[in-house]
Every structure is written in structure tokens, then in C-alpha cells.
Amino acid sequence: MIKKILIANRGEIACRVIRTAKKMGIATVAVYSDADRDALHAREADEAVHIGPAPSSQSYIVIDNILDAIRQTGADAVHPGYGFLSENAAFAAALEKEGVAFIGPPVRAIEAMGDKITSKKLAAEAGVSTVPGHMGLIADADEAVKISGEIGYPVMIKASAGGGGKGMRIAWNDIEAREGFQSSKNEAKSSFGDDRIFIEKFVTQPRHIEIQVLGDKHGSVLYLGERECSIQRRNQKVIEEAPSPFLDPATRKAMGEQAVALAKAVGYYSAGTVEFIVDGNRNFYFLEMNTRLQVEHPVTELITGIDLVEQMIRVASGEKLVFGQDDVKLNGWAIESRLYAEDPYRNFLPSIGRLARYRPPVEGKAADGSVVRNDTGVFEGGEISMYYDPMVAKLCAWAPDRLSAVDAMARALDDFEVEGIGHNLPFLSAVMQQDRFREGRLTTAYIAEEFPDGFQGVEPDVASARVLAAVATLVNQVLQERAVQISGTIGNHRRVVAKDWVVRFGDTELAVTLETGAEGVSIRFADGTALSTAGTFVPGATHARFTIGGEPIGVKIDLVGSAIRLRWRGMDIRAHVRSARVAALALMMPKKLPPDTSKMLLCPMPGVVTMIAVSEGETVEAGQALATVEAMKMENILRAERRGTVKRVAVTAGASLAVDELIMEFE
Template sequence: MFKKILIANRGEIACRVIRTAKRLGIATVAVYSDADRDAMHVRMADEAVYIGASPSSQSYIVIDKILDAIRKTGADAVHPGYGFLSENAAFAEALEKEGIVFIGPPVGAIQAMGDKITSKKIAAEADVSTVPGHMGLIEDAEEAVRISTAIGYPVMIKASAGGGGKGMRIAWNDIEAREGFQSSKNEAKSSFGDDRIFIEKFVTEPRHIEIQVLGDKHGNTLYLGERECSIQRRNQKVIEEAPSPFLDEKTRRAMGEQAVALAKAVGYHSAGTVEFIVDGERNFYFLEMNTRLQVEHPVTELITGLDLVEQMIRVAAGEELAFSQKDVKLDGWAIESRLYAEDPYRNFLPSIGRLTRYRPPEEGRRDDGTVIRNDTGVFEGGEISMYYDPMIAKLCTWGPDRATAVEAMASALDDFEVEGIGHNLPFLSAVMQQRRFREGRLTTAYIAEEFTDGFQGVVPDEADARKLAAVAVAINQALQERASQISGTIGNHRRVVGHDWVASLGDRHFAVTAGASADGAFVRFADERAVTVATDWTPGRTLATFNIDNWPMGVKVDLVGTGIRLRWRGIDVIVRVRTPRVAELARLMPKKLPPDTSKMLLCPMPGVVTLIAVKEGDTVEAGQAIAVVEAMKMENILRAEKRATVKRVAIVAGASLAVDELIMEFE
């Protein structure tokens, strides 16, 4: 077994590998850039080596710097994690020349499967079902348009060396094919140092289902079930689960056997994933093979009881797999929610800054038998950088069945506190409540179909509005009782806490009668419906449990001016609890209108403006590309909302902007 492993990566996956290595008694080495000097993976490792400036092109993907770190520390093996150099054949070859073990597949498998064009040819030869497309290299945008037209729209434009949604675009017409080709090339070159592009047919109403494979150096290869990864935005997975709610045993076996056949065809060993697109009739088509560990591997671990990182390490050390295909049993159901530093209220645009609060739910097995797991690489007070992937954490839950796992996830998200940056936690909570998700009716177009106008938050129905009103009234009652105790008695007079209140949630108003109880409050609504609210909330607590008639709710609480901000299950509301007279007068107050920004183009995210496509005096048309902003390794094309004339361009290409900084004005 190895004595010391260097992890050629950062963030949560580096922390993940370190945890397993420590359990196996193996020393660990972290590498870090300027932006990661105080990162969690640096703190967790036994040793840490500085490798350069913040951009990954100057640090994490510079092979010579990784090799130098290996020489300095005497590591005898390297785990690449995912992304960066994990599927870089040149890196694996360089390690081999140095006599260092690469904890991953052989170079030939990386070369064959890392190139998506080659991999599809090999898959076809191995009798694996493949998607129609153009497997040759494409020289320019005009050739991309001709090929797309011949295949038939819609098409998927993809980086040959890509992964993680980088260098990938869907085109529905010639204009999108032309623009998508160039953006894909730019992203591919920036992220992977390889700008080769290919095009294939985009299967409509598809499910993205992948098979986890595992092989050793002794010819043993098997599959560990599947993962459903259909809920995606910008072609990047957001919610995954294992197994899939769609597959039957016959399809699972067929997909697994084809995945194993492909792995054997390239002499694969280690833990990898064969990805498929599956249509509504359970026809499946090979998409690509990721020879590395996948981001979503924890859900497979939760239903199989295996540690895939441990298996990778043992295989790399030359050990034979200790089990066979017949020993693989799928137990229960697991869900993974990827918590990203992306603002769902702003079309999931990246957010950067300091985590002023980061309090994940407690990990482990709960009293109801469910399991909570949270893989992360951040901590409270840490910074989310603009240089890397915006992932904050991967929250996972396990239950004996899908419904239980989903409900456990909903509760765990309620208990997860993140402040200081924009994040997608309310979006994840909202998905968990949707009937379509709970029924397992998923496709890769799920987000676009369910949130046609973008994510605007969850509007509470009447039942949920009543619950939140009762919570706010209980909080108000506690505050009033506390104020009464603090004020004490002056002469013969003591502050009296009233019983009649109006709780207002936007345009909803609930007249109630309330009073304190031993463990919270009782609340009676005007229609005579009454509830008891037991809670552990005290002033200053930002997360508390409220049991409404013994039904528990984990609610985030903030006192905002005269209001009480409550966040629960994707709902984010400010409730104002007033006396009846004050509530009556408040309804007469005029509403404050937001500032008019209709003639401005504001930067939608922190990032670097890489292109200004117009100049002052130009007339632009609706939908025309006018600027490009790069953030967290993704290009974002900004388009004109309507026909207008450019009055002023406020910045130049290359400028680093904060969110809502002015880019240009229109007449």
C-alpha cells in the first residue's frame, strides 16, 4: 500500500480523498494556489505545497508544478480527483516516467475515452448503442453550421476533451450553432487546453443516466448500478440520485453489461462512469465515458456501502477486487443536491464573496433511520473565489425508499444555513416539493420546463402561508413577552402584551388571537382554526424548529427591521406582525417602486468582461450579442433585450466588474 498520496486537486474532492486516505493510514499532500492558501483541503492534509497564481492555468493544471510538488514531498502516488488533470493523458504519462503511481486508469484508456470522438468510435465497435453525429474535427463556425444542418436541429456542440458542462452548447438554429461553436471552443481551450469540437444529435426529452464501473488490473470489471442525473442547468448536473426511478431491472442489466464491455475494450481499471442518454421508451445511447471519479459518486457509495476512493487506491496499488458482480446489491435510495454559489433568482449567475455563515446539517444516521452526508471544501468565514467551480457542498441523503430519501433531503436543506453569497439552496428546496420530481418524471429539460420564467422563489399556498403566519406570531409573542420582562414594573404599571394581531405576508393578512404557552404559543385564526406552536427559538437564533400541532418545521429566522424574515422549503417571505390598528394604517401606505434600469446593461455577476461587441452610437437589435462576461470558467453572452441605440459604453474589455456594475447605457 502507498505511504503518501498527493492530491492534484482542490476543494471538496481533495477533502474527500484526504478523509479516505487518513482512514487507510496513508499520509496526504495538498497543493494550493494563491486563492487557496487558507482552504480546507490545505488544512486537512499532512503537508501542503504552493504551486502558483490563482488561475488554474497557472497552478492546478500545470503539470511541471505538480511534478515538482511530488519531488519535494516524496509522494509515491497521485489522486487527481475530477476536473483539472484527472483525464489528462500527458499527466498520467509524466507520472509514469517519474515512477509515481497514478490513482486512475491506464494512459491508453484516458486517451481513448478522454477524446469523445474516439470514444464513440470505440463504443460503436464494442456494440454499444451510440447517438448519431459528426465524429470528425470541425475547423470553423461555418462548417459547424453545415454539419448541424445536415444532422438536423437541435444539435449538441461539445468539446472533445470536455466535461462538467464546460465547452457544451445546444443549438436550435444556424445562429446558435455559429455562436455556440465559438463559445465552446473558447471554454474548451480555457478549461482543458484543447479546443477541438464535435457535434451530435440532441435527443429530445432525454434522461441522463450513467453507470458506475469498477475494474482492477487483473481483468475483473463490474458495474455498481446507475445514477439518474437528469436535472441539469447549462448542461451541468444539479440533483442526482441512485438508483434511477425510471429503469427496470432488464434495462439496468443491459446498460451495465454494455458499460462493462466498453471498459474492457479499452483495458480500463479504476472507478469510472459510462454515461447514457435514455429516451421515454428506455432506449439508451452512449454519451461518453468519464475515466475519473464523478462528482456524484457519493450516492452510489450510499446504496452499495462501498468507498469508491478506497477502491481506486487499492486497484492502483495492484490489489484484486474483493467482490464480484453477484455480490453487488443496491440497498435503499440516495439523493444528492449540489449546493452552488449561484443565484437562482438571477438565472443561476455565479456569486463570489465570504461565507459569513456556513452551518450544514449534522451528518450521520438519524433517529428515523435516514442518513445525512455532506461533502464540502469550505468553512464559515472562507471565501468563494471567482477562479474555480462554484460548488459549495454536496448534500446527500439516504433512505430505505425514494420517498423517504426525498423527504430527508427536504428537511436537511431546511437545516442548512448559508449566508454572505448568493446560492441555490432555495431552488433545491423548491424542487424537492414539486409533484413532478416526487413522481420521478425527469428529463434534462426539467428546469427549463418547470421554471419557464426562471426561478422566482416559491409562493406559499394557503396552508403554508398559515403555518408561516403562525410561526411569525409565535416569534412575535416571544419578543413581546421578553420586552415585557425587561421593562419590569413602573409604579403600579407593567407593560401588557396584547393578544390581537394581524400577520401579513405580502397581500395575505391573517387576523389572529395569540398567547404564550409553556413551550411556545397558541394561535387562533379569525375563522376559529387554532394551532399550537412549540419551538426552541430564542432571540438571536437563526435556525429553529417549530412544531405546529406536532408537525415539525425547520425554519430560518431573521429579524429585519419591523418584519420577520422566514425561509422554508424554498419560500422566502417577510412577515409583519402588527396590532390591528397599525395593520389597517399600513395598508394605506404607498408601495416603493424599484429604480428604472431599463436603459442600462448591468453586469449580472462578478467576472471579467472579455468582449464588448458594440460601440457608442451603434443600433442593436433584440437578442443581439453585445458583451461577454467570463466567471468561474464559464462564458456568459449578454444580449440586447430590445432594439436600441448605444449611448455610452462605460468600460473596456478586460475590466473586472462586480455584480450590477454598469457596462453600457442606451438612449
């Protein structure tokens, strides 16, 4: 058995591998860059070795640096996690030469499947259904446009060595094909050191469904069911689940058997994933094979009870799988939400900064039988840097059936507190409440179709507004009673806390009365309806649990001036609880207007300006590229909203900008 594992990765996945290794009694070694000197994975491992500067190109993907760390610590095995060197055949070969076990597949399988062009050819030869496309290398943008036209738009432009949504673009016309080709090449070179590009037909209304495979070195290969990964943003998965709400047993079996056939064709062992695009008629097409552990592997673990990291370690040690295909049973339903350091209110652009508050929900089994799991690599007070992937955590929920799992996830998201950075918790919460998601009607275009104008938050409906008004009233009551206790009495008179209030947030105004009776406290509204309440708010707390109208809820609470900020199920409101007189006067107050930035191009996220595409005095047209900003290994092209003339360019290429910092002005 392996004695010491070096994890050639960082963050959440490094912590995940360390957890299983410790369970197995195996020592662990972490590696860290300058930016990760105080990172959680470096703290949790038995040993930690510094491997270079913050950019991954100078640290985590430098093979010699990893080899030096192995020699320093005497590690006899390496787990690569995902990303970085996980699908790098040269790295696996270097470990083999060094006499160190690679906790992953053989070099030949990485070479065959890691190259997306070669893998599609091999898949076709193995009898696996494949998507039409151009599998040869593409020299330049002109050839990319020509090939795209021959295949027929829309097309997917992809990095041959890609993964994780990096180096991928969808093009619907020649202009997008030309721009997408160059952006894909740039991202591929930056992320993988390999800028080869290929193009294939983009299947409209597709589902992204993948099969988890697991094999040993003795010829046994199994499939462990599927994962639905259709909800994506910029080709990067956001919400995954297992099993898929779309597959029937026959399709699942057919996809699983094809995945196993492909794995056997390349002599595969360890954990791997075969990804498919599935259309509305359950026709499926091979997309790619990831020769590594997937980000979303926890949902498979939750429905099968199999620890995939443990199996990878045992396979690398030469052990046989102790179970067969008939032993694999799918139990219940699991959903994973990826918490990203991305601001959904700014088109999901990356966010960096310090985690002023990071308090995940309680993990483990709940009273209703559901299970919460949170895989993370950060801690409160830690820093989210611009150098790496923006994923902060993977929140998972399991329950006996899909809707129960969705509800468990919704509750867990409500209980997850994150402050200090922009993040997508409100967006994830919003999706859990959508009828289309709850019904399982998913495609890879889900986000674009459901949020065509971007995410602007969730507006409370009538029922939700009453719940929020009830919570605001309860919080206000606690604050008022506390004020009375502090102020005491004036003469012979003790201040009495009122029971009648007006709650206002946005354009919603509700008159409420707080009533206390034998059955507890209730909130009565002007139309006579009432909501029973239970639970309380502790002054200073940032989260509270209530039961409103018989429904248990978790609400994030902050006091902002005279307002009570409440966040729940994707809604974010600032409620003012006032007496009727003060509420009437408040309506007469003038509203403060935001500053006019219509003639400015502001940086939408913290990042580095990689290109300024226009010059001062130049007239630009709507949609024209103005500048490119890179953050967290993603290129973002900033375009003109309308026709205008550039008055001033405030920065140059190479500048590091903060959010909302000026890039250029227009006349």
C-alpha cells in the same frame, strides 16, 4: 500499499480523498494556489505545497508544478479528483515516468475514452448503442452550421476533451450553432487547453443516466448500479440520485453489461463512469465515458456501502477486488443536491464573496433511519473566488425508499445555513416539493420546463402561509416577552403581551390569536382553524426548529428592521406581525419604487468582461449580443432586451466588474 498520496485538486474533492486516506492510515499532501492559501483542503492534509497563481492555467493544470510538489514531498501516488488533470493522459504518463502511482485508469484508457470523438467510435465497435452525430473534428463555425443542418436540429455542440458541463451548447438553429461553436471552443480552451469540438444529435425528452464501473488490474470489471442525473442547468448536473426511478431491472442489467464491455475493451481499471442518454421508451445511447471519479459518486456509495475512493487506492496498489458482480446490492435510495455559489434569482449567474455564515445540517443517522452526508471544501469565513467551479458542497440524503429520501433531503436543505453569497439552496428546496420531481418524471429539460421564466422563489400556498404565519407569531411572541422583561414595570403597571395579531407578508394578511392551554400553544386563525405548535425561538438565533400542526420543520430566521424574515422550502418572506390598529395604518403607507434601470445594461454577476460587441451610437436589435462576461470558467453572453441606441459604453474588455456595475447605457 501506497504510503503518501498527493491530491492534485482542491476544494470538496480534495477533502473527500483526504478523509478516506486518513481512514486507511495513508499520509496526504495538498496543493494550493494563491487563492487557496487558506483553503480547507490545504489545512486538512498532512502537508501542503504552493503551486502557483490563482488561475488554474497557472497552477492546478500545470503538470510541472504538480511534479515539483511530488518531488518535494516524496509522495508515491497521486489522486487527481475530478476536473483539472484528472483525465489528462499526458499527466498520467508523466507520473508513470516519474515512478509515481496514478490513482486512476491506465494511460491508454484515458486516451481512448477521454477524447469524446475516439470514445464514440470505440463504443460502436464494442457493440454499445451510440447517438447519431459527426465524430470528426470541425474546422470553423461555417462547417459547424453545415454539419448541424445535415444532422438535423436540435444538436449538441461539445468539447472533445470536455466534462462538467464546460464547452457544451445546444443549438436549435443556424445562428445558435454558429454562436455555440465559438463559445464552446473558447470555454474548452480555457478549461481544458483543448478546443476541439464535435457535434451530435440532441435527443429530445432525454434522461441522463450513468453507470458506475469499477475494475482492478487483474481483469475484473463490475458495474455498481446507476445514477439518475437528469436535472441539469446549462448542461451541468444539479440534483442526482441512485438508483434511477425510471429504469427496470432488465434495462439496468443491459446498460451495466454494455458499460462493462466498453471498459474491458480499453483495458480499464479503477473507478469510471459510462454515461448514457435514455429516451422515454428506455432506449439508451452511449454519451461518453468519464475516466475518473464523478462528482456524484456519494449516492452510489450510500446505496452500495462501497467506498469508491478506497477501492481506487487499493486498485492502484495492485490489489484485487474482493467482491464480484453478484455481491453488489442496491440498498435504499440516495439523493445528492449540489450547493452552488450561483444566484437562482439572477438566472443562476455565479456569485462570489465571503461565507459570512456556513452551517451545514448535522451529518449522520437520524431517528427515522435516514442519513445525511455533506461533502464540502469550505468553512465559515472562507472566500468563494471567481477562479474555480462554483460548487460549494454536495448534500446527500439516504433513506429506505425514494420519497423518504426526498423528504430527508428537504429537511436537510431547510437546516443548511449559508450567508454572504448568492446560492441555490432555495431552488433546491423548491424542487424537492414539486409533484413532478417527487413522482420521478424527470428529463434533462426539467428546469427549463418547470421554471420557464427563471426561478423567482416559491409563493406560499394557503397551508404554507398558515405555517409561516404561525412561526412568525411565535417568534414575535418571544421578542415581545423579552421586551417586557427588559422594560419591566411602569409605576404599578406591568406591560402585558397581546395575544391577537395581524401577520402580513406580500399580499397575504392573516389575523391570528395565540392560545395557551393544557395541551400547549396553538395559533388560531380568523376562520376558526388552529395549528398546534411546539418549539421555541432563541433571540439572536438564525435557525429554529418547530413542530407546526404535527409536522417538524426547520426555518431560517433573520430580523430585518421591523420584519421577521423566514426561509423555508424555497419560500423567502418578510413577515410583519402587528396589532390590528398598526396593521391598518401600515396599509396607508406609500410604497417605495425601485430605481429605473430599463435603459442600462448592468453586470448580472461578478466577472471579467471578455468582449464588448457594440459601440457608442450603434443601433441594436432585440436579442443582439452586447457584451460577454466570464466568471468561474463560464462565458455569459449579454443580449439586448429590445431595439435601442447605445448612448455610452462604460467599460472596456478586460475590466473586472462587480454585480450590478454599469456596462453601457441606451438612449
